[in-house]
Amino acid sequence: MDDKLMLMIPGPTPVPEQVLSAMAKHPIGHRSGDFGKIVAEVTQNLKWLHQTQNDVLILAASGTGAMEAGIINFLSPGDRVLVGTNGKFGERWAEVTDAYGLQTERLSVDWGKPLDPEAFRQRLESDTDKQIKAVIVTHSETSTGVINDLKTISSYVKAHGALMMADTVTSLGATSVPVDEWSLDVVASGSQKGYMIPPGLGFVAVSAKAWEAYKTAKLPRYYLDLGKYRKSSAKDTTPFTPAINLFYAMQAALRMMKAEGLENIFARHERLRQAARAAVKALNMPLYAADECGSPAITAVMPNGVDAEQIRSVMRKRFDIALAGGQDHLKGKIFRIGHLGFVSDRDLLTAIAALEATLQELGYDSFTPGAGIAAAAKVISNS
Template sequence: MQDKLNLMIPGPTPVPENVLSSMSKHPIGHRSSDFQEIVQKTTEQLKWLHQTTADVLTITGSGTAAMEAGIINTLSKGDRVICGNNGKFGERWVKVAKAYGLDVKTVEADWGQPLDPNQFKRILEEDTSETIKAVILTHSETSTGVINDLKTINNEVKSNSKAITIADCVTSLGASNIPMDEWGIDVIASGSQKGYMIPPGLSFVAMSKRAWEFNNQSNLPKFYLDLKQYLKTVNKNSNPFTPAINLYFALEASLKMMQKEGLSNIFTRHSRHQKAIQEGVKAMGLNLFTKEGFGSPAITAVQPKNIDAENIRKAIKNDFDILLAGGQDHLKGKIFRIGHLGFVNDRDIVSVISALESTLDKMGKLEVPIGEGIAKTISVLNNE
């Protein structure tokens, strides 16, 4: 059946019907009072989502634009930084930092393993002259399904240095509790096609007071991503450039949905779905790729035995119209990833586990009696 594809990937994520409907309206002038009202409202909603009184700025661009903006608006050429690298997006941080001439020290972990906060602590303690300006890391490493301990790492930064913390929260914001002000995070980058439940095209940068102090000293080149321009205009409920107007309509609608559900309920839902997926997968005799206890509430990486993971993905897409994500780089064919982020409900969780179990049985690769996986998933959903 056509047009029935169900996205169970870490992004783009499913979009609610009312959010899609909001985008079908005719565009309005981006300098009009009507649009200014939307900017004012969404700015306050974004502060609510980030749990901050700090400035949250909206950029027409992907999550990578927000990541790059976080670097170039706070740092200067030659600055020493620490980049956490335990996956594809940790690698991206390193590449962006080096592209702008930063002096990069990496803290690394094998793909599937979390970053060790003690490694950050040791490097910061050894920097007795406090020349390290920033610690940069990915919170939810989408490529492997790992969630890094952002809170502890940020605490080490604050306790042992004068550096700022710049965090890629693209797949964790809206799925995990990230109280920006309480934790004292300086820069948070995120993107619209994840927990926000809207199509790709908008990204967001939240900047603390301290980050703005760093901004005053920053000499890296910037124009479109110059956040001073965004700050100046957001205070007038506007945008420095022509924004994606219809995506603002979607943003207003999705954030309204999120506020109605409530932050604690959103986090509980994602945690519940994560556990249901993980337990169902393990009950089928499959291995989780991520270290126990460090799985992301946004996505679960699965490492099948004695079968190409790409064949599983293809079969599930062909037979059930459910799209899963594959492994990246050296993990291609070795893992597949199940997204459970954003506009996902219990039916989606039951469907994807049922499809996976049926597919393995059809392939003759199911090592347990059929039904054990979905039974475990349903048990978790009914009792959590």
């Protein structure tokens, strides 16, 4: 049906009506006092969500733009960086460091597996002359539904002294990312994920240690020069024209998040994660990531006996539910259920119910009809 689309993809995520309404207001001048108040409130609430006293800067850019800014502002040509890669986004940050002439050293594991913190510890301990200037880790690897152990890796990076740079695009707002407690120096994310607003804003949290590195960092930048954003942010403004209406949206969304409370937000996502995984198991379909490293934001499924793209197609056409497919070499092999941001228990039950109907339509009979919903409902009712 027209106008019935339900997003269960890892971004863009569903947007609340009050956020859409806020966004539809007429723009005001971005150099006005009224807009300054919005910048101040949004910035303050972003710090709350990041659990940090660090600067949190707002760019008119996607999450990739924000992450690139987070990398290039604190390094110089030839600097060695250690990049954890176990999916498309880890690979992307290595492409960024390559593009800027940094010495990229990949610490890779297979897609679908979590990065090995022990490998980071060993590599960092062996770097006695401190050649490694930064370590880049994707917290929630959107392409595979794996969450990496950022906390442990960051503790090793802190002991070493390099900068810890984290892509938290699909983890912030879905799970706790205590930036100060974990000593994360650079933390990048994008608006169309846990923040519950449409894409177009990128966020970068920057520690005092990173600002120290900024002073001598020599990679070229202008639009992505975070020093300019910091200077402007101190005056509740932005160096370049901000995406004004997305600020309206962000203001509304962050107010909703504050009303829900951090603990409740994280508990909701954990419940959705467990319910999704329990349901998929009950449907006898293999989960692509193991339980220990399943992301609270995305559940990737590698169906056997039925085609992943066919499942997505029927879900879309018959039930107006958008699921994500696999990326790169996983195209056609997995499908991904996004459950981050403005997603409720009801939404997850809906998606599982439709998935059961889809599987029946496709003749997949390796499950007891109703088993998926029974398993999801059990998780939800017990939480």
